[in-house]
């Protein structure tokens with residue numbers, strides 16, 4: 001998959017509130033009510049990530065979730081990352 005240019009990434013990020021680009025990846029973070037809420041959302045995201053065969057780099061501490069998306073095979077950000085980012089937004093905002 002084609003690695004997107006910094007210009008393409010910046011343009012695409014305009015339609016993704018709360019996401020930033022740095023170090024060859026796009027990043028966001030969420031704060032939930034508690035651990036159960038966070039892990040419930042992580043589980044839903046995990047199933048969608050598996051279905052897309054595209055997986056987040058993430059870390060969770062209690063109610064906080066930090067997510068970075070990049071395409072390891074392409075050594076940067078591709079359309080796959082934006083597809084998963086939009087899926088994640090859909091899941092989190094459905095709450």
Ligand SMILES: C[C@H](O)[C@H](O)[C@H]1CNC2=NC(N)=NC(=O)C2=N1
Nearest residue numbers: 053054055056070071072073074
């Ligand atoms: C073999 C398998 O298709 C690849 O390893 C997939 C799996 N999930 C992936 N996830 C991410 N984020 N980047 C990849 O390049 C990637 N590659």
